[in-house]
Amino acid sequence: MPPSPTRRALVAAAGLAALPAARGRAQSGPVIRLGVLSDFSGPYRDWSGPTTLACVQQAVAEAMAAHPGLKVEIVQADHQNKTDVGANTVRQWFDQRGVDAVVDANNSAVGLAVAGVAKEKDKVFLASGASTAALTGAQCTPNTVHWTYDTYMLAKATSQAMVKGGGTDWFFITADYAFGHMIESQATQFIAQAGGRVLGAVRYPFPQTTDFSAQLLQAQASGAKVLGLANAGTDTVNSVKQAQEFGLPKRGMKIALMLAYLTDIHTMGLPVAQGLLLTESFYWDLNDRTRAFWGRMKGKTGAFCPNQMNAGGYAATLHYLKACAEMGAAQAKLSGRDTVARMKAMPTDDDCFGRGSIRADGRKLHPAYLFEVKRPEDSKGPFDYYRLVATTPPEDAFRPLAEGGCVLA
Template sequence: MVPSTTRRAIVAVMAGLSTSPVVPSSAQAPTVIRLGVLSDFSGPYRDWSGPTTLACVQQAVEEMRVLRPELRVEVLQADHQNKPDVGVNTAREWFDRRGVDAIVDVNNSAVGLAVSSVAREKNKVFLASGASTAALTGAQCSPNTVHWTYDTYMLAKSTSQAMVRNGGDSWFFITADYAFGHQIERDATQFVRQAGGRVLGAVRYPFPQTTDFSSQMLQAQASGAKVLALANAGNDTVNCVKQAQEFGLGRRGIRVALMLAYLTDIHTMGLQTAQSLVLAESFYWDLNDRTRAFMDRVRGRLAGNSLNQMNAGGYAATLHYLKAVADMDAVRAKASGLETVLRMKAMPTDDDCFGPGSIRADGRKLHPAYLFEVKKPEESKAPFDYYKLVGTTPAEEAFRPMAEGGCPLV
């Protein structure tokens, strides 16, 4: 059953409609490309996903309307409720009855893998900007899926290797018991060991029922590890950081590593709590002139919120998809998601959020990864001025080598 929150948000793409001549009824109706933003609009990840990603997708559509006014686009939205069955049912409803051509976002790895399978079955397109599992370009890759923004391999590599190099050679994991948590714990464990570190233990907790992490904090403390790694996201990450501070883990010399966190999480924690945390992201609004220019353009849609890498990925993936549609024409794009993705891979990418890049044969979008340290309160000079850049991993090194992924497409 499709969630009741599903509704159509038609974006301004009907330029000049009021002055257009009446089209005879015998004329063929214009082809409309339909995008579906499938995300968390009401659950634990709402504050850093659904509404803001939707705003960024709408921004991309508006920019393409200016470039190609003949291209007509509609945007729908729905809440997957972090449940694979809800995500699958919504995807089928959209593809079969609503004429949706591409689904964007899906900020849950289990839901993302399920939606990727449906998109392949229906020969549609899945633009994954929120799902983080590297399996989307590995054993479960699809010729109809493009994986933008980040994945567990990139996050684990950037953060864990830096922490070990700086003396954090013994680790303990607190892991959310679902696909993302499992995979990023596995990936980070691999990189910790490759760098000469050790993993002393791990504990998994049920998601999304857990809010009290007292037991997990005591286990981390008892392990003797120098690094507490949080293999979770959203409100769980925020709660863990706050409770680690309450338990005095920092005073005991235990550093906290964020396997996945966003600028919006740092804002929720506050700089007093989050200062000196280290995390990896592929986008930051204040990174360079182009990212600042994008922030200026989209600011009016954000209702006072800031952007994170997932939101930026929704914008960039949508923009590149629509460029490919315009290049091949909307009729052909609607007929075959596979052909549209092939065109996306053949075209170089370039946008203000990620700069120039490319899409590999396995569907992995390539761009640099950045390691940031959270500023101290006195170092921040403006709202959302939270990060210091401490390292950059080039695009060709940031993501898992294609030969190691096991993708049957390559």
């Protein structure tokens, strides 16, 4: 378990030491407090918690350097992948710790709970890890901005691009919980729209399953061209490794990861992961700006390169703090709704996602990229893992505003 948050825990000191005058000027203004709520000790720790925290710290340092009157502090907590723990933590943060915005919440159930508390307390929720599209759909709020990705984007960008590339017949192995059901269902619709078909699907108990032999045998027997893995984290890693042992890729079956990160590929290693296809909205080697971001983060993220979830934490925090600086920290602290409204009114621009915008429903818009994992001999070094296959533009990547059921639309 991580240490409990301290009152001035993890102040983003990078940049402060080099700016003593700016720090002195900031003392008289109100403090913007951010709470990074993530998995710091559980199964998604390597994908989220510490690396997301480091990226948020980087955003804070850059924002304070750009706006010398801005003073920001960060606290952290582990939601333990439990809805009640996450909701109670942010309620305490809002009521007793003076926290103004929560970042990440890399669990959809926790994210929906946090969104509800943020709306009740009129604070800000910057969702960078939760994948449920309900955050900008039926359960949208004027206090939430949903960055990075969601189930709709992942299902559409991956499935339709693969069908266009010849992957017309699919079989799904799906984790038997809300996320797995949702992404399988959405992908099935998009596959049909693109002219493909789903030959079958099998669900497995989550989180009790570690042996995927039975499910992989069914996938092999189906004759499908594409195996869609509607799972995440350790389940994805285990099922890919076992699919390789069964020889599915050698028999011509492509494997599509419906939710995966650069971190997963690093954990598997290229000999196992080569040929996998997945959609991400950020990759460190995509362009000069993404490479510049990774250059600033080197040495700050331990053994990992930032993935899309971590990059989302950075970009959402940076844009939020730009809004706070523009409207004034004192005004931003008065109303989360007003601050989110200002965020929506401002164009977004950062090194991870480039230029973009935030819709009325809180959905952050940017391209989605379908990547294929390189062969070991094609990689030039650590984290040089992806080859770009297809790009889905922002207006096509995410669910149309009118279809989400958000009252803000």
